[in-house]
Structures are given as C-alpha cells and as structure tokens.
Amino acid sequence: MARDKSINIWQTGIFIFIIIFANKVLLLPSLLYRDANVEGIFCYLILFLLEIGLIFLFIVLKSKFPNVSFASLVKEKFGIVTLKIIYFLLIIFFLCKLILIYNVTYIFFKDLIYKENDTIIFLVCFLPIINYLAFVGLRVLGRTCQLFFPLILIIALFCVIISFIGISSTPLFYQSNVSEVLISSLKHISSFGDVIFLYLFMDKIDYKKGDGKKLVFFALSAMILIILMAIAFYFSYTYTSFMHQYAIFEVMGNIKDYGGLGRIDVIAVILIIFLTYFQMGIYLKCFTESFNVLLPKLHKQYALITFDILFVIIVELIIRNLERTILYGESILPYLSIISFVIIPLCSIIFLIIKRRGEKWKD
Amino acid sequence: MSSMNFFNVEKEIKNIKKELHFSFDVADRTLKKGSVTIGFIYLKSFTDNLIFSTAIYQPISDLNEEISFSSVKNIVQANDVKEIKKEEIVDNILKGAVIILMNNSDKILSVDIQKFNARAPSEPPTTPVIQGPREGFTEDIKTNLGLLRKRFYSSDLVLKNFDVGKRTKTQIVIAYLDSVVDKKIVKEIEKKLKKIDIDGVVDSYYLVPYLSNNPNSLFKQVGNTEKPDIVCAKLLEGRVAILVDNTPIVLTIPFVLLEELQNTNDYYTNYLYSTLLRFIRAVGGFFAVLGPGLYIALQLFHYNILPLKYLITIADSTQQIPFTPFIEILFISLLFQILYEVSLRLPSYLGLATSIVGALILGDTGVKAGLISPPAVIVVAIAKIALYTIPEQAAQITVLQFVFLLIGASLGLLGLIGGLIYVISYLNTIENFGTPYLAPFSPFILKDNKDGLLRVPITSMKDRPYSFNNTDHKRKGE
Numbered sequence: 125m126a127r128d129k130s131i132n133i134w135q136t137g138i139f140i141f142i143i144i145f146a147n148k149v150l151l152l153p154s155l156l157y158r159d160a161n162v163e164g165i166f167c168y169l170i171l172f173l174l175e176i177g178l179i180f181l182f183i184v185l186k187s188k189f190p191n192v193s194f195a196s197l198v199k200e201k202f203g204i205v206t207l208k209i210i211y212f213l214l215i216i217f218f219l220c221k222l223i224l225i226y227n228v229t230y231i232f233f234k235d236l237i238y239k240e241n242d243t244i245i246f247l248v249c250f251l252p253i254i255n256y257l258a259f260v261g262l263r264v265l266g267r268t269c270q271l272f273f274p275l276i277l278i279i280a281l282f283c284v285i286i287s288f289i290g291i292s293s294t295p296l297f298y299q300s301n302v303s304e305v306l307i308s309s310l311k312h313i314s315s316f317g318d319v320i321f322l323y324l325f326m327d328k329i330d331y332k333k334g335d336g337k338k339l340v341f342f343a344l345s346a347m348i349l350i351i352l353m354a355i356a357f358y359f360s361y362t363y364t365s366f367m368h369q370y371a372i373f374e375v376m377g378n379i380k381d382y383g384g385l386g387r388i389d390v391i392a393v394i395l396i397i398f399l400t401y402f403q404m405g406i407y408l409k410c411f412t413e414s415f416n417v418l419l420p421k422l423h424k425q426y427a428l429i430t431f432d433i434l435f436v437i438i439v440e441l442i443i444r445n446l447e448r449t450i451l452y453g454e455s456i457l458p459y460l461s462i463i464s465f466v467i468i469p470l471c472s473i474i475f476l477i478i479k480r481r482g483e484k485w486k487d
Numbered sequence: 488m489s490s491m492n493f494f495n496v497e498k499e500i501k502n503i504k505k506e507l508h509f510s511f512d513v514a515d516r517t518l519k520k521g522s523v524t525i526g527f528i529y530l531k532s533f534t535d536n537l538i539f540s541t542a543i544y545q546p547i548s549d550l551n552e553e554i555s556f557s558s559v560k561n562i563v564q565a566n567d568v569k570e571i572k573k574e575e576i577v578d579n580i581l582k583g584a585v586i587i588l589m590n591n592s593d594k595i596l597s598v599d600i601q602k603f604n605a606r607a608p609s610e611p612p613t614t615p616v617i618q619g620p621r622e623g624f625t626e627d628i629k630t631n632l633g634l635l636r637k638r639f640y641s642s643d644l645v646l647k648n649f650d651v652g653k654r655t656k657t658q659i660v661i662a663y664l665d666s667v668v669d670k671k672i673v674k675e676i677e678k679k680l681k682k683i684d685i686d687g688v689v690d691s692y693y694l695v696p697y698l699s700n701n702p703n704s705l706f707k708q709v710g711n712t713e714k715p716d717i718v719c720a721k722l723l724e725g726r727v728a729i730l731v732d733n734t735p736i737v738l739t740i741p742f743v744l745l746e747e748l749q750n751t752n753d754y755y756t757n758y759l760y761s762t763l764l765r766f767i768r769a770v771g772g773f774f775a776v777l778g779p780g781l782y783i784a785l786q787l788f789h790y791n792i793l794p795l796k797y798l799i800t801i802a803d804s805t806q807q808i809p810f811t812p813f814i815e816i817l818f819i820s821l822l823f824q825i826l827y828e829v830s831l832r833l834p835s836y837l838g839l840a841t842s843i844v845g846a847l848i849l850g851d852t853g854v855k856a857g858l859i860s861p862p863a864v865i866v867v868a869i870a871k872i873a874l875y876t877i878p879e880q881a882a883q884i885t886v887l888q889f890v891f892l893l894i895g896a897s898l899g900l901l902g903l904i905g906g907l908i909y910v911i912s913y914l915n916t917i918e919n920f921g922t923p924y925l926a927p928f929s930p931f932i933l934k935d936n937k938d939g940l941l942r943v944p945i946t947s948m949k950d951r952p953y954s955f956n957n958t959d960h961k962r963k964g965e
Contacts, residue, residue, distance in 0.1 A: 134931065233901060237789055249898050253905040260916055267915040268908065271929035390792045397904045 130328045133335040135266030137342030138273045139406055143318040144346035145280060146399035151228055152315050153354045153371035159308035161299040162358050165351060167309040171316040172347045174465055179343055181472045182322045183336035188479050193327035195417045197475050210467060214414040217460045222407050223438050224457060226250060227449040229400045232370050237393060243440065250404060255428050257405030258412050262328050265409060269402050279395040283372055284349050287356035290378035295362040314457030317464025321406060324413045494588045496526035503528055506577055518547060523554040529585040538600045539585055556592035567599035605630045611713035619755035620716045624735040628658055631730050634715040635662060649680050655687035658732040667725045669956035672920050676727055676740060691731040691738050698740060700919050705883055708919050710739035710746055717751055725957025741922035741955040745939055747879050753942055761942045769940060771876030776887045778870035779816050780895030780903050786812045788899035804860040813896040815859055819867040822849060926954035
C-alpha cells in the first residue's frame with residue numbers, strides 16, 4: 125500500500141478547491157443573508173482575502189523551508205511546549221469542524237433526502253469511509269480526490285451556471301452598513317481559513333518554484349464559483365434568501381423543470397455527498413497528523429479511535445438539530461478560527477523574519 | 488579419458504527406466520555396430536516416431552565409417568542436437584528428446600524430436616475482432632513463441648526460459664524488448680518466478696497470485712490475453728509477457744485498470760469511433776456496478792427525489808409485487824447468474840433452449856404472474872448486459888454489483904457514493920511493479936491519456952506510457 129508519501133501540486137490544488145468550495149455552498153449563503161442581507165457577498169470577499177493571504181504565506185514559507193514540516197519549525201523556534209499547545213488546539217479545531225460539517229450534512233440529508241431520523245445510517249456511511257481515507261495516507265487520498273475532481277468540477281460548474289436561469293429579480297443593495305458586514309464576517313469566520321491544512325502537510329507536498337500560481341489558481345476558481353453561486357442564490361430568492369437554508373440545492377430546485385430534465389436538484393445532492401466525504405477525509409487526516417505530533421509515540425490508528433469515540437459521543441449526545449448546530453458554528457468555532465487567522469500566520473511570519481535575519485547575518 | 492567412464496549401455500538404460508518408474512511409454516532401442524553398442528531411450532508417447540526412425544536410427548544404422556560420438560552427432564538429422572550431462576538425461580527425455588548413449592564414449596547426446604500435437608492458431612473465442620489479425624495463441628508454447636517471433640524480426644526481443652512447478656516443471660518463458668523494458672521490472676519478475684514454490688502450474692493463472700503485490704485482492708493485477716498482436720503491442724510499450732506451456736493465455740506485466748477499457752478493435756478502426764466506444768464501455772461498467780444498487784436506493788430511501796412521472800410508473804408496476812424491492816432485485820440478479828452459469832456449462836445446442844427458458848418463460852411469466860416488476864427486470868437486464876462491455880472484468884464487476892446492491896438497500900445514496908469512494912481509494916493503494924493501478928487517471932498523466940479514455944490517431948502516439956518505467960519513452964522522433 126502506498127501510504128503517506130508526498131502529493132503533487134495538482135492534488136494539493138484539488139484539496140484547496142474542495143475545502144474552499146465545500147464549506148461555503150450549503151448553509152453559509154443563507155446565514156450571511158440573515159445577518160448582512162445581500163451585502164453578505166462582501167463578507168465572502170473579505171474572508172476570501174484572508175484565505176488568499178494564508179495561501180500566499182504558505183507559498184513563501186514553503187519556498188524558504190522546502191522540506192521541513194511545520195511541526196519541526198515550531199519546535200525549533202518556539203520549543204516543545206508551544207508545539208504541543210498549538211497542535212492540541214488544532215486537534216480541537218479539526219474535531220469541531222468535523223462535527224459541524226457532519227451535522228450540517230446530516231440535517232440536510234435528513235430533511236431532504238432520507239426523511240428519516242436514523243443517525244445510525246449516517247454514522248455507518250461516514251465514519252468507515254473517512255477513517256479509511258485518513259488511514260490509507262495522503263497520497264491515496266490525493267489520488268482519489270484527483271480521480272473524482274473532474275466529476276466534482278463539472279457538477280459544480282453545471283450547478284453554478286444553471287442556477288442563473290432561476291434568477292427572477294434583483295435584490296436591493298445597501299441595506300446593511302459596514303459594521304454589519306464586518307460583524308457578520310466575524311460571526312462566520314469559522315467557515316473560512318480551512319487552507320491551514322497546507323501547513324500541516326507542508327513537508328509532504330512536492331513543490332517546485334512557480335507552483336504557487338497553481339495553488340492560487342485553484343483557490344481563486346473555487347472562490348469565483350462560490351461568489352457566483354451566492355449571487356445566483358440572492359438574485360433567485362431575494363428577500364426570502366434567509367428562509368432557504370441549503371443554497372446550492374435550493375437554487376437548483378428553483379429551476380428543477382428546466383429543459384424537461386426533471387429534478388436536476390438531485391445533481392446538487394450528489395455534489396454535496398462527494399464534497400462532504402472528501403472534506404471530512406481531509407479534516408480527519410489533519411486531525412490524525414496533529415494527534416501524531418501531540419502524541420508521537422502512538423500509532424495513527426489510536427488517533428482514529430480517539431476521534432471516533434469523541435465524534436460519536438459529541439454528535440449523538442450534544443448536537444442534534446439545525447438551530448443548535450448553527451449556534452455551535454457561530455459561537456464556539458469562531459474562537460477556534462483564531463488558529464487559522466492568527467496563530468498559524470503569526471508563527472509563519474516569525475519563521476520568515478528569523479530566516480531573513482539569519483541570512484543577513486551570514487552576509 | 489579412461490575406458491572406466493564409458494557407459495555400459497544396457498545397464499544405463501535400465502537405470503534410466505528405473506528412474507522413470509518403468510512407465511509403459513518409455514521406449515529403448517540398442518544398435519550394435521561392430522564392437523560399439525548404441526543405446527536410444529525416449530518416450531514413445533511424446534516423441535515423433537517417424538523422425539526417430541528416419542532422422543536418427545536409420546542414418547546411424549547406415550553409417551559406414553567408424554562409429555564415434557562425433558560421427559553420430561554429425562549424422563543425426565535434427566535441429567536441436569546437444570551434448571548433455573548425465574543428471575540432465577531424465578529431464579531431457581521428459582521434454583521429448585531421444586537420448587543416445589554409446590559404450591565407446593562418456594558423452595551423452597540429446598536430440599529433441601518432441602511430437603508437435605498443437606492445434607493451429609485460430610481466433611480466440613474471448614477476443615473476437617471485426618478487423619485485424621485473427622490469430623490466437625495455442626496450448627503449445629513453441630507455437631506461441633513462433634507467433635511472437637514472427638512479429639519481431641529484431642534481435643531486441645529477448646526470451647528467457649524458466650521451469651516452474653516441482654512436479655510439472657512447466658516451461659515458462661518471459662519475453663521483453665531489451666532496448667525498451669525497464670530491467671528492474673524484469674529482475675523483479677525473475678525473482679518472483681524463481682521464488683514460486685508450487686507442485687504444478689496447470690495454467691498461467693496459477694502464477695498470477697505469485698506475481699501480484701495484493702494476491703488476495705478482488706481486482707486483477709496481471710494482464711492476460713490470447714492474442715499475439717496484443718502481446719506485441721504491449722511489448723512495444725515496454726511491458727513484459729509471460730508465456731506458459733499448455734495454455735493459450737499469456738500474462739502481461741505491468742498491468743493497469745485502463746487496459747480493460749482498451750480493446751484490440753480500437754486500434755484497427757477510426758480513432759473518434761474508438762474514443763466513443765471507450766466512453767460507452769466506461770459508462771457500461773459504471774452502470775453495471777452501480778445500476779441495481781442505485782435503483783434500489785432510489786426506491787427504498789429517496790423516492791422523493793425521483794421526478795413525479797417516474798415515481799408514478801414505478802409505483803404502478805411495483806404495488807402488486809409480494810416481495811420487498813431488495814428481495815425482488817436480488818432474486819432477478821441471482822436468477823440471471825444461475826442462467827449464466829448453466830449456459831456456460833451446457834452444450835451449445837442446449838444454450839438456445841436455456842435462453843428461451845430464462846429470458847422468455849421465467850422473465851415474462853414472472854412479470855405476468857406479478858412476482859417481479861418490469862422496471863426491476865429492465866434495470867437488472869441492463870446492468871447484466873452492461874457488465875460485458877468490459878468482459879475481462881466481468882467477475883469483479885459481478886461481485887461489486889452484489890456488494891453495491893446490498894449497500895444501496897441498506898444505506899441509500901450516501902452509502903453508494905461512500906462505497907464508490909472506498910473502492911477507488913482501495914484501487915489507489917494498489918501498486919504493482921511500481922505502477923499505480925489507476926494510472927493514468929490517478930495520478931493523472933497527461934501524455935498517457937492520449938490512449939486513455941480518449942484515443943488519438945496512431946500518428947500522434949509518440950510516447951510510450953509514462954505510467955510505468957521503461958528505458959525509452961519515445962516511440963517516434965528523437
């Protein structure tokens with residue numbers, strides 16, 4: 125079995141696309157409209173800038189430290205205690221993210237597809253697959269995503285393009301002020317910053333000079349598609365956008381009889397299923413990576429067992445409905461997003477400054 | 488050389504016969520010419536008796552000059568005449584040679600006159616072609632080697648011989664193009680063949696588990712074909728062929744799943760048409776695996792996402808059915824599988840009768856009796872037919888079909904897509920001889936996709952595959 129070898133730049137780009145796209149096409153447009161009306165689009169733009177910043181920082185860091193892992197950099201510059209604290213926080217962050225994604229997807233499928241409240245089906249579907257994806261290694265995960273990527277891209281493009289057919293009117297702009305947009309951005313910051321997975325796999329990405337452009341290209345493609353889809357959603361449902369929770373499904377549902385194709389909203393369901401599996405697989409891989417840094421002597425299967433136990437307990441006992449899930453996503457997770465937008469970038473900047481000083485000192 | 492080492496011919500023949508357990512087909516002849524006794528020992532069931540008489544016995548018997556080892560060696564009229572060691576006598580006899588012993592020499596002569604019982608090369612039933620060569624391999628390895636040799640008038644083709652199987656000592660030949668193949672692959676194959684500890688090799692399939700990295704896997708990891716033109720094309724790509732005596736199936740290594748989407752006919756017809764056919768094969772394979780599972784998932788879990796018209800049609804036709812949808816589909820699938828097994832084993836004149844009983848009587852009557860619904864019959868029939876768009880993977884697809892049927896019935900669409908992701912991830916873990924199983928799709932290798940799901944014209948195929956190592960990636964140009 126090919127385990128945990130490196131992934132190429134295309135596979136990394138595909139990870140970026142999936143992570144950026146998957147997190148923001150289901151609940152987020154509706155939630156942003158609720159808080160910032162149609163100006164929710166600006167929330168996307170603001171937070172995407174931060175996300176692009178994270179990618180740029182990664183590119184610079186990778187160019188300066190090509191074959192070094194982020195963990196060893198943290199350990200070298202800040203010591204083992206800081207390393208353990210950061211990676212402990214990362215474990216919590218990824219666990220919370222996984223729970224959030226699972227819950228959102230569960231509620232979506234329960235409401236629209238399964239019409240049943242049987243959580244066992246969902247756990248039986250998700251847990252073994254994402255465990256396997258995280259277990260077989262980064263290269264296998266990368267190759268699997270690569271194989272399905274054309275399908276994902278075609279469906280995503282189809283959904284976005286066809287969603288414009290459902291546009292009926294134009295919503296009014298300038299209903300929210302700048303502070304509302306900023307507050308809304310902050311509230312939903314946890315749906316962004318997922319590209320920090322790049323830092324965790326830093327030493328496992330084959331990177332050559334000039335590859336950064338490819339990463340930015342994938343990120344920008346995903347961002348453009350999301351913004352287009354959000355525009356189509358707001359322009360389709362205008363003032364009732366906040367009532368339609370599952371954006372990509374709803375915009376497809378709005379034009380479901382197009383061309384006599386029947387219910388093409390089913391295509392969006394297939395897209396969501398693929399994205400959820402891969403997104404959760406990548407996050408779980410991040411979880412196990414962080415776990416192995418925190419407890420290096422333990423085999424990675426212990427990371428998976430720990431995750432499974434925590435996941436089942438939290439999902440089954442604590443969060444079971446949409447309101448609670450949204451509350452959880454807007455209250456706890458934004459604080460944890462501090463890792464994406466503060467701790468990791470701060471560490472990276474410090475590494476770069478130290479490196480630059482070292483080079484100057486040598487000169 | 489002292490006369491002490493010369494053979495006592497009669498005694499030696501007796502010893503050899505004893506070693507061969509006095510089998511009834513061991514024949515021996517002695518010829519006395521003056522003081523010289525010449526002994527012949529061979530298998531009468533396995534050697535050509537006419538050649539023995541006319542090309543060996545008669546010329547020696549008619550020899551006027553003084554009988555010596557060299558004179559006998561020169562007079563024998565056969566292609567393969569060689570001097571062998573005493574311990575090689577039995578092996579040579581068993582391979583169809585006549586052994587010649589003389590009481591005035593310590594040397595032993597082996598003359599290969601194996602009887603050629605091979606059938607003529609004909610079109611293999613498993614890979615019929617519309618256009619292109621119709622020759623197929625036979626059970627005789629010499630014929631097969633000849634079929635390969637006549638496609639390469641070049642010294643580049645290397646053939647290496649091995650004997651595998653403690654008791655059968657089956658002849659195995661590996662073939663490759665010296666200037667193209669990656670020698671590491673050849674060495675690895677040689678190493679694996681030498682390590683095989685088995686009492687007999689009855690068919691080339693016996694070698695497959697020994698050559699695969701995941702021998703217990705459901706998925707085929709070694710290529711096989713009955714056609715010399717396919718082997719020729721694969722050798723030109725830098726692959727290694729393994730020919731096994733007594734079987735027309737030749738193995739090729741390294742193997743990638745894509746090879747199953749490719750067909751000989753693709754290369755003997757228009758490239759656009761073959762591209763279309765490959766897409767159809769891929770869709771057929773996909774539907775064969777997922778079709779019944781998807782149907783059952785939609786019927787059991789997601790009827791609400793079906794368009795109303797379809798839903799009404801299905802509801803109308805299934806409301807009188809006494810079984811659950813899962814049992815219904817499972818029953819039809821099993822019925823098809825039973826009919827398939829029966830038709831394979833029945834004589835061909837009964838095949839038509841089985842088809843009539845299966846398709847018309849069981850299918851039609853089952854629907855009319857209200858035991859099975861027409862949509863279920865259609866779905867299973869399409870899936871079972873689609874299975875044979877990739878006939879080489881029929882066994883694997885059949886197993887997956889049942890697995891996905893079970894998943895669809897118990898977990899719905901979410902389970903089906905999860906299962907699909909699992910299967911693809913698993914396939915991505917398989918690597919044989921350094922070749923990713925799903926190459927050139929994942930990892931994506933652009934140049935290899937010229938002959939992937941798409942097929943470009945032969946003039947544009949300038950490179951050998953990059954999916955596996957070979958020493959010369961350029962087919963054309965510099």
